[in-house]
Amino acid sequence: MLHRVFFIINMAKQVRIKDIAIKAGVSAGTVDRVLHNRGEVKPETKELILKIAKELDYKPNVAARLLKAPAEYKIGVLLPKPVNDKSFWTNHPIGINQAIANSLPYNIKADFYEFSLEHHQDFLQRAEELMAAKPHGVILAPLYKDESQTFIKRLDELKIPYVFIDTNIDGVNPLTYIGEDAMKSGRIAASLVDAITPVDKDILIVNIAKSLVNTQHLNSRNQGFMAYFMESGLNKGLKINVDIPSDKNLEVKGKLDTVLSANTNIGAILVSGSRTYVVANYLENAGLDHVLVGYESIDENIKYLNSGTINFLVSQRPVEQAEKALQFLVDHLVNKNEIPNNHFQPVDIVNKEWFK
Amino acid sequence: MLHRVFFIINMAKQVRIKDIAIKAGVSAGTVDRVLHNRGEVKPETKELILKIAKELDYKPNVAARLLKAPAEYKIGVLLPKPVNDKSFWTNHPIGINQAIANSLPYNIKADFYEFSLEHHQDFLQRAEELMAAKPHGVILAPLYKDESQTFIKRLDELKIPYVFIDTNIDGVNPLTYIGEDAMKSGRIAASLVDAITPVDKDILIVNIAKSLVNTQHLNSRNQGFMAYFMESGLNKGLKINVDIPSDKNLEVKGKLDTVLSANTNIGAILVSGSRTYVVANYLENAGLDHVLVGYESIDENIKYLNSGTINFLVSQRPVEQAEKALQFLVDHLVNKNEIPNNHFQPVDIVNKEWFK
DNA sequence: CTGAAAGCGCTTACAG
DNA sequence: CTGAAAGCGCTTACAG
Numbered sequence: 001m002l003h004r005v006f007f008i009i010n011m012a013k014q015v016r017i018k019d020i021a022i023k024a025g026v027s028a029g030t031v032d033r034v035l036h037n038r039g040e041v042k043p044e045t046k047e048l049i050l051k052i053a054k055e056l057d058y059k060p061n062v063a064a065r066l067l068k069a070p071a072e073y074k075i076g077v078l079l080p081k082p083v084n085d086k087s088f089w090t091n092h093p094i095g096i097n098q099a100i101a102n103s104l105p106y107n108i109k110a111d112f113y114e115f116s117l118e119h120h121q122d123f124l125q126r127a128e129e130l131m132a133a134k135p136h137g138v139i140l141a142p143l144y145k146d147e148s149q150t151f152i153k154r155l156d157e158l159k160i161p162y163v164f165i166d167t168n169i170d171g172v173n174p175l176t177y178i179g180e181d182a183m184k185s186g187r188i189a190a191s192l193v194d195a196i197t198p199v200d201k202d203i204l205i206v207n208i209a210k211s212l213v214n215t216q217h218l219n220s221r222n223q224g225f226m227a228y229f230m231e232s233g234l235n236k237g238l239k240i241n242v243d244i245p246s247d248k249n250l251e252v253k254g255k256l257d258t259v260l261s262a263n264t265n266i267g268a269i270l271v272s273g274s275r276t277y278v279v280a281n282y283l284e285n286a287g288l289d290h291v292l293v294g295y296e297s298i299d300e301n302i303k304y305l306n307s308g309t310i311n312f313l314v315s316q317r318p319v320e321q322a323e324k325a326l327q328f329l330v331d332h333l334v335n336k337n338e339i340p341n342n343h344f345q346p347v348d349i350v351n352k353e354w355f356k
Numbered sequence: 357m358l359h360r361v362f363f364i365i366n367m368a369k370q371v372r373i374k375d376i377a378i379k380a381g382v383s384a385g386t387v388d389r390v391l392h393n394r395g396e397v398k399p400e401t402k403e404l405i406l407k408i409a410k411e412l413d414y415k416p417n418v419a420a421r422l423l424k425a426p427a428e429y430k431i432g433v434l435l436p437k438p439v440n441d442k443s444f445w446t447n448h449p450i451g452i453n454q455a456i457a458n459s460l461p462y463n464i465k466a467d468f469y470e471f472s473l474e475h476h477q478d479f480l481q482r483a484e485e486l487m488a489a490k491p492h493g494v495i496l497a498p499l500y501k502d503e504s505q506t507f508i509k510r511l512d513e514l515k516i517p518y519v520f521i522d523t524n525i526d527g528v529n530p531l532t533y534i535g536e537d538a539m540k541s542g543r544i545a546a547s548l549v550d551a552i553t554p555v556d557k558d559i560l561i562v563n564i565a566k567s568l569v570n571t572q573h574l575n576s577r578n579q580g581f582m583a584y585f586m587e588s589g590l591n592k593g594l595k596i597n598v599d600i601p602s603d604k605n606l607e608v609k610g611k612l613d614t615v616l617s618a619n620t621n622i623g624a625i626l627v628s629g630s631r632t633y634v635v636a637n638y639l640e641n642a643g644l645d646h647v648l649v650g651y652e653s654i655d656e657n658i659k660y661l662n663s664g665t666i667n668f669l670v671s672q673r674p675v676e677q678a679e680k681a682l683q684f685l686v687d688h689l690v691n692k693n694e695i696p697n698n699h700f701q702p703v704d705i706v707n708k709e710w711f712k
Numbered sequence: 713c714t715g716a717a718a719g720c721g722c723t724t725a726c727a728g
Numbered sequence: 729c730t731g732a733a734a735g736c737g738c739t740t741a742c743a744g
Binding site for chain 2: 066184195196228311346348349350353354356
């Protein structure tokens with residue numbers, strides 16, 4: 001006689017609200033009420049349902065939920081207005097739109113508010129407009145410490161979650177920060193200068209900023225420069241700082257002429273921000289060939305990488321950072337996920353070959 | 357008299373299959389048949405429906421589709437078995453699992469098949485097992501040109517889409533390749549050596565591989581090295597090649613002892629693969645301090661970066677590459693999207709500071 | 713405090 | 729070659 005054995009294959013079928021309802025002897029509506037805290041349910045029933053849901057390891061069906069409730073999430077984006085169509089800040093909207101395109105089946109809408117890099121007060125004006133649109137979440141670059149804190153106070157009051165991009169500031173509580181570890185990126189830039197500059201030459205550090213104290217990430221990079229040279233630098237020369245409040249060629253020339261004629265042993269220049277090209281331009285015009293290391297792969301800088309005037313750039317990946325910022329925010333809005341406080345992004349070390 | 361103006365606000369409501377059906381005077385079923393090429397439809401009707409769909413800019417509702425057809429997609433993953441828990445190939449499963457976690461609401465399942473790096477024939481055995489599971493798509497690292505082509509012929513026959521990761525090979529038709537541009541990464545490695553080596557010193561290029569001809573990406577990197585030095589290198593020294601078929605310390609020592617005693621002007625060493633640490637180990641034991649540039653941020657290499665023996669590493673981001681490979685494959689399976697042939701990923705230039 | 717029912721947009725098996 | 733209808737799992741407005 002032939003014995004046939006039947007296996008009951010556990011296909012791990014999805015557990016539905018209805019399954020919980022049947023097991024608890026209630027209706028689907030009641031289960032829904034418990035699971036989403038809408039409306040009152042008899043405490044014992046509530047407890048029973050939660051217990052069963054846990055036992056059965058209930059996971060909501062995302063597709064079904066979306067089909068029923070295709071909520072639109074509005075994201076307010078507060079970033080600097082690109083000064084031209086190739087500047088650093090053209091990249092971020094690209095990344096955000098890319099992330100939105102990939103966020104199907106969610107319905108995400110980003111509204112962009114661009115503030116002028118010329119006038120600090122523009123930041124707060126655009127922030128005002130952003131608030132008027134009542135977004136569900138905000139992405140911003142808190143470039144100016146003071147103005148940012150004013151704005152953030154209002155976001156906190158209204159419990160609107162916000163993500164920092166590019167620059168981090170202290171004493172506030174963003175959902176997360178997406179960007180470089182500025183101290184560390186300072187160390188990296190310094191190590192590159194160090195590797196290609198004779199040990200007995202002096203090094204000039206150039207900061208181009210209207211208000212250096214109010215510009216957090218330049219300060220952090222500077223700390224990184226100095227930490228590197230103090231701890232592990234090979235270079236034995238002087239480290240000389242110069243702050244230039246404008247990127248106008250004439251003013252830059254004025255300052256650098258002065259510094260370089262007063263310090264004749266300078267072999268390398270480290271620029272703390274993306275306007276490295278301004279210094280490169282100066283060096284080319286003056287016929288100087290100092291080692292030059294700076295920040296960000298923007299077109300103006302790449303031009304001078306290619307001509308050999310800039311040796312290395314330390315560079316963020318703005319498109320990817322913006323993409324991540326949106327992804328995290330959406331994930332938080334849609335799934336209420338908790339998110340780590342910092343998402344430091346690695347920086348790229350970039351030379352001429354990188355763009356071949 | 358007061359005039360009131362009513363605006364009809366176009367809420368851009370979603371266009372449904374039903375809307376097309378009504379406009380075309382047919383049923384939803386017919387529209388579905390046209391849109392998905394299932395079953396025959398009268399040619400004129402078909403044309404009309406396509407025209408209307410285009411006019412109305414119809415976009416399928418992903419949520420609804422998923423709700424109805426929660427298909428499980430099986431992905432077969434064919435990658436080298438990590439030799440230990442810190443090796444290069446531990447990263448890829450991490451990236452793939454990460455991408456799966458983020459692929460909700462799609463139901464993706466990855467099956468991993470790991471082949472031994474010791475025996476080429478293991479590749480084909482694991483490939484066999486993979487095929488037996490009848491996956492909907494495949495991710496593989498085609499490390500060995502010949503064996504890979506054999507396997508790929510079968511995938512092509514069964515029209516199973518496949519994505520290359522890490523290594524690219526010619527003459528076949530993957531959905532896409534995710535990885536470095538190996539020629540270019542060769543150029544970058546060479547430029548780093550060039551920047552920190554005196555111009556009159558010779559440069560030694562070391563290839564560690566059982567069969568160099570069958571190892572595509574090492575060959576491409578070597579081409580990149582040479583192209584760089586011919587076109588734009590500052591270095592005027594000789595470029596000397598040595599191939600070492602084993603990474604055993606003793607054999608490496610034997611070869612390098614011979615080469616270095618025969619060529620006393622070598623100032624820098626360029627290693628074409630991830631086993632740069634083997635050469636670093638040799639240099640430390642021999643008390644030599646050549647400039648050393650190699651590949652991949654694996655723990656063994658980072659150790660020698662930190663000790664100062666390795667100057668720079670050119671490094672891929674394996675976790676991210678694996679993540680992307682899965683994302684593209686899923687996108688193709690789910691949305692039938694066409695995908696660009698190559699997705700070259702930028703490489704990282706990495707020094708000691710990068711890991712601080 | 714609870715249940716029954718409708719409906720989101722798409723797909724599919726069936727009937728013709 | 730085509731249509732009518734059921735159903736995927738969840739949410740919601742309504743009735744009680």
